[in-house]
Amino acid sequence: EVQLVESGGGLVQPGGSLRLSCVGSGFIFSTYYMSWVRQAPGKGLEWVANIKHDGSERYYADSVKGRFTISRDNAKNSLYLQMHSLRVEDTAVYYCTRERTYYDILTGPRFDYWGQGTLVTVSS
């Protein structure tokens, strides 16, 4: 059974830092692109960042570029999101999601599994 389990959320002051983690199981983690998607309270889904299966490329939403860093450790089946210079508007539930296999380039399921989410609250 595929599972994604996030951790690391919590309350942090504006300007602070936080590191989120996500552990995947039940699939070959090293063959999948992975993404973080967030959802502010009462708002819609917002894609944050993704990383290729081998960590060689990463992309970011403009709203987090330069402040957040996505990384992975395939030996530990783990995905990370290092967040710096946090703002009130970064308050959200952050979901780890399995994006696609490295070989499903043109078609195939996207974001077919999601974690339960971890809440990040930025407030003084």
Added chain:
Amino acid sequence: QPVLTQPPSASGTPGQRVTISCSGSSSNIGFEIVNWFQQLPGTAPKLLIYSDDQRPSGVPDRFSGSKSGTSASLAISGLQSEDEADYYCAAWDVSLNVWVFGGGTKLTVL
């Protein structure tokens, strides 16, 4: 403002057919595959449709997707009370190199 445009709300009665639209541009929907997600209250999103019109195993065939040009649609036939949820479309944008989502459509079953 979300890059993909969805109506904020939709509604229907049990048994009816409803459609939800998603409008984009030539750099996202017009170029890449569209995905649809269902989010029930208090839960993580669930993949409903991928590659424009494909259903993952376990998704009822009451749900269908289509695409034409820079717009996509999600249709739900035989509406049921458990379909009451938020629905989102998403596509990769080849110009921005980011995933773009619609703002979401809240479906109410009357």
